[in-house]
Amino acid sequence: MTDQSAAEETGAGYTGLAERFPDAAFSQSYGQTVCRVPRDRLVEFATAAVAEGFSMFVDLCAVDYLHRDPRFEVVVNLASLDPPRRLRILVGVPGDDPTAPSITGVLPGANFYEREAFDLFGIEFSGHPDLTRILLPDDWVGHPLRKDAPVGSVPVQFKEANTAS
Amino acid sequence: MSNPPDIVTGEIEASGRDAQAKRPVSSGEPEAGRRRTTHDLWLSGTEAPVDTGRFTDEGSQEMLLVEDQAVLAEQMGTLVVDDYQALGAESSDETQIINMGPQHPATHGVLRLQIELDGETIRRVKPIIGYLHTGMEKTAETLTFMQGPTNVTRMDYLSPLHNELVFSMAVERLLGVEVPPRAQAIRVMMTELNRVASHLLWCATTGLDIGALSMMIYGWRERELVLAFFEKTTGLRMNHNYIRPGGVAADLPDGWEDDVAAIDDGVRAGLADYEALLLGNPIFLERTRGVGVLTAAECLAFGVTGPLLRASGIDYDVRKAFPYSGIEQYEFDVPTGQNGDVYDRFIIRFEEIRQSLRIVAQAARTMPRGDYRTDDRKVTPPPRARIDQSMEALIHHFKIFTEGFHVPAGEVYEAVESARGELGMYLVSSGGAKPWRLHVRGPSFANVQALPAMLTDSLIADTIATLASTDPVMGDVDR
Numbered sequence: 001m002t003d004q005s006a007a008e009e010t011g012a013g014y015t016g017l018a019e020r021f022p023d024a025a026f027s028q029s030y031g032q033t034v035c036r037v038p039r040d041r042l043v044e045f046a047t048a049a050v051a052e053g054f055s056m057f058v059d060l061c062a063v064d065y066l067h068r069d070p071r072f073e074v075v076v077n078l079a080s081l082d083p084p085r086r087l088r089i090l091v092g093v094p095g096d097d098p099t100a101p102s103i104t105g106v107l108p109g110a111n112f113y114e115r116e117a118f119d120l121f122g123i124e125f126s127g128h129p130d131l132t133r134i135l136l137p138d139d140w141v142g143h144p145l146r147k148d149a150p151v152g153s154v155p156v157q158f159k160e161a162n163t164a165s
Numbered sequence: 166m167s168n169p170p171d172i173v174t175g176e177i178e179a180s181g182r183d184a185q186a187k188r189p190v191s192s193g194e195p196e197a198g199r200r201r202t203t204h205d206l207w208l209s210g211t212e213a214p215v216d217t218g219r220f221t222d223e224g225s226q227e228m229l230l231v232e233d234q235a236v237l238a239e240q241m242g243t244l245v246v247d248d249y250q251a252l253g254a255e256s257s258d259e260t261q262i263i264n265m266g267p268q269h270p271a272t273h274g275v276l277r278l279q280i281e282l283d284g285e286t287i288r289r290v291k292p293i294i295g296y297l298h299t300g301m302e303k304t305a306e307t308l309t310f311m312q313g314p315t316n317v318t319r320m321d322y323l324s325p326l327h328n329e330l331v332f333s334m335a336v337e338r339l340l341g342v343e344v345p346p347r348a349q350a351i352r353v354m355m356t357e358l359n360r361v362a363s364h365l366l367w368c369a370t371t372g373l374d375i376g377a378l379s380m381m382i383y384g385w386r387e388r389e390l391v392l393a394f395f396e397k398t399t400g401l402r403m404n405h406n407y408i409r410p411g412g413v414a415a416d417l418p419d420g421w422e423d424d425v426a427a428i429d430d431g432v433r434a435g436l437a438d439y440e441a442l443l444l445g446n447p448i449f450l451e452r453t454r455g456v457g458v459l460t461a462a463e464c465l466a467f468g469v470t471g472p473l474l475r476a477s478g479i480d481y482d483v484r485k486a487f488p489y490s491g492i493e494q495y496e497f498d499v500p501t502g503q504n505g506d507v508y509d510r511f512i513i514r515f516e517e518i519r520q521s522l523r524i525v526a527q528a529a530r531t532m533p534r535g536d537y538r539t540d541d542r543k544v545t546p547p548p549r550a551r552i553d554q555s556m557e558a559l560i561h562h563f564k565i566f567t568e569g570f571h572v573p574a575g576e577v578y579e580a581v582e583s584a585r586g587e588l589g590m591y592l593v594s595s596g597g598a599k600p601w602r603l604h605v606r607g608p609s610f611a612n613v614q615a616l617p618a619m620l621t622d623s624l625i626a627d628t629i630a631t632l633a634s635t636d637p638v639m640g641d642v643d644r
Contacts, residue, residue, distance in 0.1 A: 030577050077606070109467040
């Protein structure tokens with residue numbers, strides 16, 4: 001997709017949202033429409049996006065940029081069926097306060113995905129009805145997909161060797 | 166040898182040096198008023214684990230209390246007041262919670278369903294996942310873009326080529342690499358054949374699950390045709406690492422047209438058998454019609470895609486909505502159902518096999534000539550003969566296989582229609598030779614999430630048919 005057609009698509013499908021949310025920054029990333037939304041307006045924005053036709057929940061994940069400010073980013077993918085369009089919402093989440101509002105009230109499909117982001121990144125989604133670990137065991141320490149979580153160092157418990165006798 | 170520790174209690178018989186060893190605080194007997202937890206099993210001499218006060222290792226994943234659950238059910242759309250037959254004054258308060266899985270022959274892997282039963286009616290259900298989690302998204306961050314397909318192909322192991330395709334597409338979009346037409350056509354043909362193989366396996370196992378035992382044999386029989394062709398083309402029956410950034414790993418083998426034609430004939434003949442076997446069978450109809458219904462609105466809200474979504478009447482297909490790899494030049498239809506039950510999911514998948522065969526036949530007929538991978542030497546390794554002649558080719562070869570190629574910084578989301586639904590990958594590159602972050606949006610993950618909406622207030626006997634109809638691949642759910 002060329003930049004021009006992408007820009008046209010942005011204009012055609014996303015103007016309603018852009019007008020209602022002047023603090024939401026629309027841009028293009030390799031021909032895909034991306035929107036950066038302030039953290040405290042995520043739920044409001046998601047509600048409006050669903051009303052604008054982006055009613056299909058596709059994906060939610062987190063990214064740890066480590067040295068960037070804000071450190072984390074929560075990425076929500078929505079889709080509209082007619083006409084087929086995608087919308088990617090990026091929400092910055094600071095590292096010293098890893099919380100984000102939960103959108104499960106708007107899109108129940110975010111349930112497992114927010115639990116996954118909580119499990120692997122330690123981002124707490126306020127308002128989530130059942131925010132628990134989903135992929136890792138309950139007593140796991142740490143959040144492995146964070147960039148400061150090491151790869152491959154699993155503590156091994158050795159039994160007492162009893163070599164003396 | 167002195168006394169080994171008793172594995173169950175962690176106690177070591179007092180003898181010599183061991184008598185001085187610090188004894189574990191917890192004993193075989195639980196404290197008063199508390200149930201025994203698995204943490205009572207830890208060994209002496211190790212650090213005491215943090216007691217989470219729940220009953221199993223997956224404690225926090227277990228069902229909520231009934232009071233909390235009401236809030237959750239309302240938010241998740243699983244509370245449907247009109248058909249809550251079991252609720253009310255006449256309901257007996259004798260409910261029981263049973264666990265189906267993680268080791269259950271019908272869960273297609275290690276999925277655990279916690280089911281609260283009122284008689285034979287399911288009051289609540291909670292899918293508990295994570296038993297197959299191997300941290301593949303973290304692993305992806307340690308592998309170069311060149312090695313990436315070997316990792317992602319193992320996620321959804323029943324449609325591995327789709328995994329490879331979507332990863333390659335994401336890398337190519339960041340690189341800005343054009344894929345030659347022949348490579349695109351090969352990709353379409355191979356992924357559609359993979360869809361056929363995956364659906365055939367689904368027909369086999371789901372037939373088995375609902376009691377049509379001979380389906381198991383027939384489905385595998387036809388799938389074998391496809392897998393034999395995959396082995397001939399890619400070298401492996403599964404986990405091919407065939408589709409790579411820049412193209413495909415090898416050209417199609419000699420005589421591939423005949424193999425594809427044989428697959429077409431064989432699978433079509435097999436499909437006629439399946440339909441004759443199943444669709445007129447009253448037992449099959451009883452077990453599938455009106456079972457495990459999911460409405461279109463529920464599908465959208467839960468992110469359910471693929472045959473489940475289309476069975477509910479929405480004709481969303483990534484191949485039509487967001488075409489990829491030149492698939493828009495082939496003619497095919499997107500079948501939809503009306504009822505969103507298990508029966509419709511069967512019909513949809515039968516029809517999708519036919520439509521995929523249609524695409525395969527068109528791709529085989531119009532297969533372009535030319536290179537099967539891009540000639541950008543920064544991305545694909547040079548041909549072996551060039552390495553002996555050109556210093557530059559040798560350098561490229563060395564750089565690609567040691568350091569890997571660098572991908573411009575940025576973030577993209579790419580999606581394809583896998584056999585189970587929308588398979589997406591969100592790829593973030595920081596400009597290096599390895600992904601900064603790879604998130605996989607597996608279709609099974611979202612589909613498993615919708616199980617409570619399908620199962621609540623149905624009969625326990627329908628659980629197997631409903632679960633099987635979602636076609637979960639746990640490697641895709643847990644990654």
